[in-house]
Amino acid sequence: MIKRFIRLLVCFTVIFGVFLPQDIGVAANGTVTIAEDTVNVRNGPGLSYQLVKQAKRGEKFTIIKEQGDWIQIQLSGAKTGWVANWVVSKTSNGTTTTSSSNSNKSTAEANTNQLRVRSGPGTSFRIIGYLDKGQAVSVIDDNENWVKISASFGEGWVAREYLDFNNKSSSTSKEENINASIGTGFVTDTLNVRNEPSTTGKVIGKLTKGTTITIYSKGNNWIEVKYGNQRAWVSADYVQFGTEIQPTNPTNGTIGTVTASSLSVRSNFSLNSDIIGSITQGQKFTILEERNNWFKIEFKTGKIGWAAGWYFSKDKPNTTQLAKDSKVTILHNGTNIRKDPTVQSNVLLRANEGESFPISSVENDWYEITLPNGTNGYIAGWLVTTNGTGPGIDKQGAEAYLSSKTIVIDPGHGGIDTGATGAGGTLEKELTLRTAKLLSDKLKAAGANVFLTRSNDSFLPLPSRVRMASVHQSDAFISLHYDSNLDRSVRGTTGYYYHDYQKKLTEYVYNSTNAQTRLKSRGVRSGDYHVIRENTRQAVLMELGYLSNSAEEMTLTSGQFQENAATGLYNGLARYFKEQ
Structure with a gap:
């Protein structure tokens, strides 16, 4: 009986070994050595997979298998990960090949002059270098709006729209379109x-x-x-x-000095408009108009054009001009004006969108303003715009406040739980993951320890999401959602907390995000949601807009909104930690 059982077991083993599907990856042996200063190790063979760890130059790993341009490697214990073959050198049967210089490596070229390279994926990150038109770089990582590159001065991030890719297979957007946007x-x-x-x-x-x-x-x-x-x-x-077009700001004769060695003057306030002239470093011009950080100037007698405002330094206004001309304009209805420059201070009154108040002084991230009754109050700098010769808020580098912080991002819903369905068919579960990945990239670039409750379209029970905050002892837990309502005219963003100790984080994250996205403000509220109610850590649940409103749905799914939302969430977290 035993011998018969053994024979049957052997037969089944042979049959399953022959007929079961084989792994699509190619089995391999040997080792890889990391060839770049820092290399991302991911949990799958592609740039869209979640980051497992970062390996340093010179580290060696055993190869498990290869799949396309990716190599699966053995990490510590039973853990495995994937690295791109263009950032490692491979040793097999005693022969070493350097993949970092082979044809598989993804490259791109700058399609404009003086392209800014930043330390992270966003305009709030510091500038670490510039690229000239046609300059080739290596692509290390990317998301839908930003690309991480390696150039002569090191690694950095550039806006995707200003790069032309030479290897489309690994650097095109994760959400490929039949036609690229213009x-x-x-x-x-x-x-x-x-x-x-x-x-x-x-x-x-x-x-x-x-x-x-x-x-x-x-x-x-x-x-x-x-x-x-x-x-x-x-x-x-x-x-x-144009991108992020803002209303015209009167400049009252402000003088700008050119800081670039050579700067193009264009017919409109966009890099896509025609070049009609050029100006050089040190020249001074009266700024006639300002839009979206572009300056309208008379660059020659009788000739008017636009130049990039980030290549100018403005002459500082004197104190008499400041007292006379400087004003803030409210961005949202129901904005709080407080007694002192802190979100914990008493509210003196609430102002509505479009109302303006003279500026008396600036204190950290707050403007001191003069109220109609002659008394003074304070308003957060991220809730207003300035005109006249008003001073800007000095926004310190957010990296300093986010470095080493542990943040858990919870993309709402997933798998069989699709969440809300938009008027045009957008699934909430897909949009929350999209936002989460953009936010994750920004936080990682700032040095934060980031964990996603899910990195793909998978279902995760609510208690498991909360448990991640506890296991990782997170400094902040942020749950991302998009709303829906039977009344399709309802729109706007809302921030929720449950415990009183979560309210401060919610206010910072909400105010910053709402100011960045400029959707209708629905305010900060107490909400009975599991992921914040059962959470003993600092936690916030953000409803970033209404998919049930067809006009708002289109805004929410745009690349520009997604970038703005991720930036607002990022800045809100930084401001919260700054005050701790």
């Missing part, structure tokens, strides 16, 4: 969205004034845009081209 625009009035480029086309939705849209094509005075999960058309008459 830019962004700003809706100037309520606008019908149609299913074809004609006034006879069916109206499938509306866009509100101020909505930022991604543009895919333009023709016959119609613009092709993404609306929900489909392509649609809007009239070009109600769209202003």
